[in-house]
Amino acid sequence: MAEALEPALPGWLDDLTQEVLEEACRLELKLATAESCTGGLLASLLTDVPGCSHAFERGFVTYTEESKRELLAVPAEVLETDGAVSERCARAMAEGALANSRADIAVAVTGFADESTDPDKPHGLVHFAAARRGVPTVHRREEFGPRGRAAVRLECLRVGLELARTLMRAPAPA
DSSP: OOSSSGGGSOHHHHHHHHHHHHHHHHHTOOEEEEESTTTTHHHHHHTOSTTTGGGEEEEEEOOSHHHHHHHHOOOHHHHHHTOSSSHHHHHHHHHHHHHTSSOSEEEEEEEOSSOOSSTTSOTTEEEEEEEETTEEEEEEEEEOOSSOHHHHHHHHHHHHHHHHHHHHTSOOOO
């Protein structure tokens, strides 16, 4: 059971976290995160389960475009053309986290936890990506709507964990 976040987390999220971490441990896989709108919540969650936190390798909290470029090597062209809340940015973040860590799987999340300042991008729009060495990077777009920051962030944790689980279950690279 997650300790530091436990009073704030719904039981289903705690269960999902435990399941993902136990599977990572069983498969001897290391996880990394690249987070923007969640501000490190996914990394915190993955380090909060006693006996399983060793499956977490590292996390990158890259809230600004500069940090995305500097820490994850997200191309400036991607940020200028597509923006920080985009499929291309999420993919670059996941791949950058993988390249800059010793993890086997990296999950990235970038989006609007509440209101968007871009009229073409709805409230609660979040892009996710997950990368695994030797496996094509996967992407998922979610529109959570104007549900508020806390609710959107909880949903982001769920989707991030689901993506990690999906890549853990992908056929191992040869």
